Amino acid sequence: MAMQFYASPEQVQRDRSEYARKGIARGRSAVVLTYEGGILLVAENLTSLRKISELYDKIGFAAVGRYNEFESLRRAGVRMADLNGLAYDRRDVTGRALANAYTQTLGAIFSETQKPYEVEICVAQVGATPEADELYRITYDGSVMDEPGFMAMGGSAEAISTVLKERHDVAADLPTALALAVKGLGSVGGENGAARELGASQLEVAVLDRQRKGRAFRRIAGAALESLLGGGKDEPEPEVGEAGDTAPPAPGEDKPTVSAASVDLEGKPDDDDKKD
Known part of the structure; x- marks a missing residue:
């Protein structure tokens, strides 16, 4: 009779942690400040898949690791935020509540399933003042x-955090903050430890604008991102309803209210009445 393989709970947890950390380390890093x-929110991203997204009015989401796993978490967070905002009030949707929900979900997956999620995420909420911001x-x-x-976040998080902490x-x-984020992301991954130069095509950038x-x-891409990387000023596109928006389209031509295929015959004699 074959002996049943046994592993202590501590060993199982260590193995799962090592597996998840290795998976996250293979991806590219992201910075939130x-x-x-x-x-x-800045992520090194060479694909069209989004690492940075919006969860609710004042709440953003950034993630590293396996895309299909953190995308399912993002979608669940959006649904939760929408339902709570609809059932109660939009002000009742907070980054702390969403972070608690993600904590419970990832904790249950890590302890109850064979394979843990290879993800690390950030829930950010912008406040009325810098002191009220939450990460x-x-x-x-x-x-x-x-x-x-x-x-x-990511495999080189410690080295990047050292650069961020100093400055x-x-x-x-915004241009200064973006330059610091790009410097931190570029400080790792180069040949023989050399710093890398990251261009607009290698970055995914967004802000939670106070x-x-x-x-x-608000996402920043294209010419606006290149301008910021060059030290230019931030010039956000005007919101709907703000001055500077394009004029509303001219009203269309008047359309008939009665179909040409049907004629109102109410009050007119029928053909049978004419025969009498």
């Missing part, structure tokens, strides 16, 4: 940490 105008890091095992103004300033403007009413999430 606060600045004067809100929260900046939550949720790891593959359901652990959650409230980060103090900046964070890096992070909550009073910095000044925007309603939905604060």
Whole structure:
């Protein structure tokens, strides 16, 4: 009779943790940090798949690791936020509540399934002031940490965090904050430890803009991103209803209210009546 294989719970947990960390380390890193105008989210991304997204009005989402796994988490977070905002009030949807939900989900997956999720995510909520901004890091095992103004995720998170810690300033403007994030991402991964130069085509960038009413999430790409990388000013596109929007389309031509295929014969004699 064959002996049943036994592994202690501690060994099982260590194996799962090592498996998840190795999977996350194979991906590219992402950076989230606060600045004067809100929260900046930057990810090194060479594909069209999104690592950075919007969860709700003032709440953003960033992730590294296996795409199909963190995408399912993102979709679940959007559904939860929409349902809570509809059932109660939009102000009742908070980044802390979403972070708690992600913590419970990832913790249950890590402890109850054979394969843990190979993901690390950030839930960011912009406040009225820099002091009110919130950054939550949720790891593959359901652990959650409230980060103090900046964070890096991915395989080289420690080295990137060292660069951010030295120069992070909550009073910095957007071009300065973006330059710091790009410097941190480019500080690892080069040949023989050399720094890399990252261009606009290699980056996915978005902000949670403190000044925007309603939905604060805004993507930065194309010419706007290249301008910021060159030290230019941030010039966001005007929101719907703001001055500067294009004029509304001219009203269309009047259309008939009665179909040409049907004639109103009410009150007119029928053919049978004419025969009488």
